[in-house]
Amino acid sequence: MYHPRLYGEFYEMGLKYGKLLYDKANFIIPNISTQKMDFGLESYEELKLFYPEVIEEIRGFAVGIKDESEKLGAFLLSIGVFNPTGQCSVFAFKNDNSTIIGRNYDMLFDFKKFTESSLIAPKDKYSYISQSDVFIGRSDGINEKGLSIAMSFVNGTEIQTGISFHFIVRKVLEDCENTHQAVELIQKAKVSTANNFLIADKNGEIAVVESAPQKCIVRRPEKNEPYIYITNQFKTKEMQPFDRGGVEWSKSKERYNGLKEILATVEEMDLEKAKEILSNKCVCLNLKKEKFGTIWSVVANLNELSIERAETKPTNKNYKSETRLDWWLKKR
Known part of the structure; x- marks a missing residue:
């Protein structure tokens, strides 16, 4: 990476x-x-x-x-418009005094050599740490305001000329300081493909934007659930007509149900618990026949801007602390 x-x-x-x-x-x-x-x-x-x-x-x-x-x-x-192959799992959990996020990015193992984690600090914009398998565009990230966004592919029924998820994610990180602003930005965008965007901020506001060329719906946590999660399908009735399906090979439903069952047992989330969830065989992909699986994983405490990343299939012990954002904020 x-x-x-x-x-x-x-x-x-x-x-x-x-x-x-x-x-x-x-x-x-x-x-x-x-x-x-x-x-x-x-x-x-x-x-x-x-x-x-x-x-x-x-x-x-x-x-x-x-x-x-x-x-x-x-x-x-x-990129990612005509042959979307990435399959991902993401969750956010709000404690009383902190918001924790976890993200697995699942892709062909050959893409490991293209992956990067960047500190990006454009002039007059928010600075952030973000990951991607393509330069300039981003797949997920956390900015200096404690705002996190991560996408997952959905096999949509239509495409249109417009803005790819890489640039949606990046603009959110550079221009938005909370979930409300991020949701509004995505709702106004002319998106080219179907995706889920999971957004969380340090104030505990968490949401999923189910987005397609035809429509856009915001999904919030269920009653009495301090968490939300995505894999690779739309869950709202309004958006399901725009989901072609066909992602059984990547165990999308199994990963979704795995997150649902595990998160329901958690009373308070921390980074160690988040790592444990992302490493669980129900969530972490390792499809040897397809040469496909988790190629990076990120956990973060948005209130402390504590970020840790595994740059391969995650285990509880192979995450490393990300310090560049802290370095930049002290330097500038």
Whole structure:
């Protein structure tokens, strides 16, 4: 897993990281089909309206790798649209005085070599720690305000040119300080695919946004349940017509039910308990035949900004403390 530290103007961050990958890893933009390129170019125009700052970062990155920003943007905005394979498990638990989150990211084992955990601190935005298997876009993260967001794929019935989850997650981390703001941002976005977004903040406000091109519904915890969780299907009646299903191979329902049963027994959550849950065989994927499973795992106390990460299949003992956000907040 790479561990870049990017801060400053958006263009500068892109240029720095693009040049680094070009010089050290001979990075070039992978070839994509005409269908994906056309879709990506149309979505790039939507991204200019939704998130103009990150366009500058894409331009800087393109200069760093000696290529065209439109081509780079089209590639980024086509990822995960036509062949969404990631399968994930996420939960949030609110104690009386703290909010704890846990997240497993499940993907093809071959993607381990592309994973990164980044400190990103854009000028005049919130700084944050976030994980991804693609540069610039994010899959989950925690920002300096104690706001967490993590996505999971849903096999939706439609796609449309628009904003991919990578940029939804990132904009939330940079612009929002609480769950209410994050939910509003996602509801207003023209999303390209179906996803669940689990959002939690240090005040104990936790929610799931079930999002698809056709509709968007906010799901809150059930009565007397101080927790909420997602895997890879929509749970509300309103959103189920937009869920194609077909995720049995990744044990999505088993993972969902596993989280449901385990969380119902927890009176108070801490980081050690969160690690135990994410390592449980009912939640952690290890599909050897498909060469697919959990490739990173994150737990955090949002009130203390205590973050720990396992950069492979998680166990109770292979998490390491994340200190870069604390370093940045003291440095600036």
